[in-house]
Amino acid sequence: MDLEISGKGALVLASSQGLGLGVAEALVREGVRVVICGRSADKLKTEAERLTEMGPGKATFCVADLSDRQIAQTLFDRAKKELGRIDILVNNTGGPPPGSTSTPDSDSWSNQFDAMVLRVIEMTKLCLPDMQDAGWGRVLTLASSGVLQPIPNLAMSNTLRSALVGWSKSLSNEVAEHGITVNMLLPGRIHTARVDQLDGNVAKRTGKSIDEVRENSRGTIPAKRYGDVSEFADVAAFLLSSRASYVTGSVIRCDGGAIKSV
Numbered sequence: 001m002d003l004e005i006s007g008k009g010a011l012v013l014a015s016s017q018g019l020g021l022g023v024a025e026a027l028v029r030e031g032v033r034v035v036i037c038g039r040s041a042d043k044l045k046t047e048a049e050r051l052t053e054m055g056p057g058k059a060t061f062c063v064a065d066l067s068d069r070q071i072a073q074t075l076f077d078r079a080k081k082e083l084g085r086i087d088i089l090v091n092n093t094g095g096p097p098p099g100s101t102s103t104p105d106s107d108s109w110s111n112q113f114d115a116m117v118l119r120v121i122e123m124t125k126l127c128l129p130d131m132q133d134a135g136w137g138r139v140l141t142l143a144s145s146g147v148l149q150p151i152p153n154l155a156m157s158n159t160l161r162s163a164l165v166g167w168s169k170s171l172s173n174e175v176a177e178h179g180i181t182v183n184m185l186l187p188g189r190i191h192t193a194r195v196d197q198l199d200g201n202v203a204k205r206t207g208k209s210i211d212e213v214r215e216n217s218r219g220t221i222p223a224k225r226y227g228d229v230s231e232f233a234d235v236a237a238f239l240l241s242s243r244a245s246y247v248t249g250s251v252i253r254c255d256g257g258a259i260k261s262v
Helices: 018-029 039-052 071-083 104-134 153-178 192-204 212-220 228-239
Strands: 011-014 035-038 057-063 090-091 137-143 180-187 250-254
Touching: 011 018, 011 071, 018 035, 018 039, 018 057, 018 090, 018 137, 018 228, 035 071, 035 090, 039 057, 057 071, 071 104, 071 153, 090 104, 104 137, 104 153, 104 180, 137 153, 137 228, 180 228, 192 212, 228 250
Parallel strands: 011 035, 011 090, 035 057, 090 137, 137 180, 180 250
Antiparallel strands: none
């Protein structure tokens, strides 16, 4: 299937590794010109070169720390200079520290809200005018299955990412007439460094081996395995394509059936 996005320009936030990088790779495979961003210049340079060599699209990079309250305008300006116009925005942020609702102090809540929620809102607001002028745009926010089924010991992630669900739905209603779709994509247990880290935290907290933790975790998933990043990224690429032009305001799961609610 031709996704009809070859030549489009995309900015993928927090994309030096993990799910963000996976989505960037899927877009490059479709001929999209992608700007990846993150905090490590060396890692970004390596990945941008790899993606461009892979083609048929190409990748460039911008160093950006989403916890920086002044970064949104700077990142937007750099990405627009590289792309000409940002047709596709993939909102993604790193995960906050694990813990219960009582673990973080007020400053931690505020700082994580800035990085995980406000940066997403700010970046989207900056990108929308060009999308509206073009009559075409895609905004996809990567979140977590925790917004539908709270994940134990990830209270901050469950809470802050849930705020984006209401925002995404509200925005989708406001911009649909301009040919802009706004959706959310929720990963379940996709095998990334972040999931390895979380499994390691569970092992330390419970005294179980990492293998036992993973076996128990896989047992809660109807598919009985963790997903591959490429499986998640392929869903994202479709939602970001012209083929998904009538899908908006939706919260899509890629979780192997792990979320128990309908």
